Amino acid sequence: MGRARGFSQTALRGPFGQEWEMAANGHETGARTPGREDGGVTSRRTEPAAALALPLALALFAGSVRGRPLPVPVAYVALALAAGLGYCACRTPEGMTMALGRLGSRRRALVWLGLGTLTGVLLAVLWRRSGGLSGLPARLTPFAAVAAAIGATEEVVFRGLVQGRLRVWGQAAAVLGAAVLHTAYKVAVLASPPAGYQVNLGFLATWTLLGGLLFGIFRAAGGSVWPCVAAHAAFDVVGYGDWSGAPWWVWG
Numbered sequence: 476m477g478r479a480r481g482f483s484q485t486a487l488r489g490p491f492g493q494e495w496e497m498a499a500n501g502h503e504t505g506a507r508t509p510g511r512e513d514g515g516v517t518s519r520r521t522e523p524a525a526a527l528a529l530p531l532a533l534a535l536f537a538g539s540v541r542g543r544p545l546p547v548p549v550a551y552v553a554l555a556l557a558a559g560l561g562y563c564a565c566r567t568p569e570g571m572t573m574a575l576g577r578l579g580s581r582r583r584a585l586v587w588l589g590l591g592t593l594t595g596v597l598l599a600v601l602w603r604r605s606g607g608l609s610g611l612p613a614r615l616t617p618f619a620a621v622a623a624a625i626g627a628t629e630e631v632v633f634r635g636l637v638q639g640r641l642r643v644w645g646q647a648a649a650v651l652g653a654a655v656l657h658t659a660y661k662v663a664v665l666a667s668p669p670a671g672y673q674v675n676l677g678f679l680a681t682w683t684l685l686g687g688l689l690f691g692i693f694r695a696a697g698g699s700v701w702p703c704v705a706a707h708a709a710f711d712v713v714g715y716g717d718w719s720g721a722p723w724w725v726w727g
Contacts, residue, residue, distance in 0.1 A: 523652075525564065526640035529632060530656040532557035537664040541723075544667055564636050573639040574631070576699035584701075591693060591702030595709030598686065602714055612717035622715040625725070626707035633657040634690055635700040646695045653694075654687030665724050672723060 535553035539545035565571050578584035600610040612619075638653035661683045665674045690703040715722075 522640045522643050525560070526637045526652070527656070529557055529560045529564070529636060530660055532560060533632070534660050534663040537660065538667070541667070541669075561632070561636060564640070573642075574635040574700070576635075576639070576694065576697075576701075578697070578699045578701055584699075587693070587697040587699065587702040588705050591697075591705035592709045594689070594693075595706035595711075596713050598706075599710045599713035602710075611713060615712070615716045616719055618718050618721055619712045619716040621721065621725075622711035622718075623708040626711040627704045629657065629660075630690065630700060630703040630707045633660075633687070634694040634703040638691055638694055639700075650688060650691035650695055654684050654691050657687045658683045669723055 532553045535545070536550050536557065539547055539549035539553065541547075565574055578587065603612075604610055633653045633656060637656055638649045641649035641652045644652070658680050662676055662680055665679060666676065668674050690706055693702045693706065694700055
């Protein structure tokens with residue numbers, strides 16, 4: 476089949492360096508492009524609103540999954556909404572690239588992934604020592620994999636989808652906005668502990684914000700969300716690697 480007259484094809488690089496065919500007028504062949512008023516996932520004027528919607532849905536999920544303060548059925552609705560928003564944001568090649576970025580050359584990818592992993596390990600060692608634990612876990616339990624998956628998902632959401640959408644406000648605002656929204660989500664997760672547990676929300680918010688700013692800088696400077704994924708996953712593996720089961724804030 477021949478190409479429509481007036482349309483030429485250019486390549487859009489994907490998150491791992493692959494190329495997608497894109498029409499030169501800004502539309503993907505057979506799909507629409509985010510950031511345009513004539514269609515697509517969202518227009519540039521509404522991208523910040525789209526960035527806020529996903530964390531809001533996750534905060535509703537966090538505030539209801541244990542039945543406090545909101546009833547449990549809200550959690551199912553909020554989780555479905557979050558999944559739908561994530562799908563809509565990533566259903567086009569340009570949406571995927573906006574969310575995940577691109578690592579570039581193999582050497583650059585190794586440098587940033589190594590830096591992210593090392594940062595995550597160092598932060599986890601400091602966190603464990605501050606709580607009176609050994610710097611590194613003596614063994615790894617099955618929960619380490621669950622913890623890493625949770626941390627990786629948070630980075631794809633906040634440093635990927637959210638920070639990617641907020642870049643219409645500039646890189647600095649995107650980094651700060653994603654860090655603030657991630658912090659708000661974390662506070663929502665731990666704001667209603669069960670009886671007998673206490674959470675220092677000020678300490679949690681401060682260090683989550685600082686970590687979010689650091690990971691956001693990695694995202695902006697490295698051009699990809701994967702160094703942030705590596706950092707958060709490494710933190711969770713080292714930090715929770717010897718835990719025998721999930722803490723209450725996961726699904727307790």
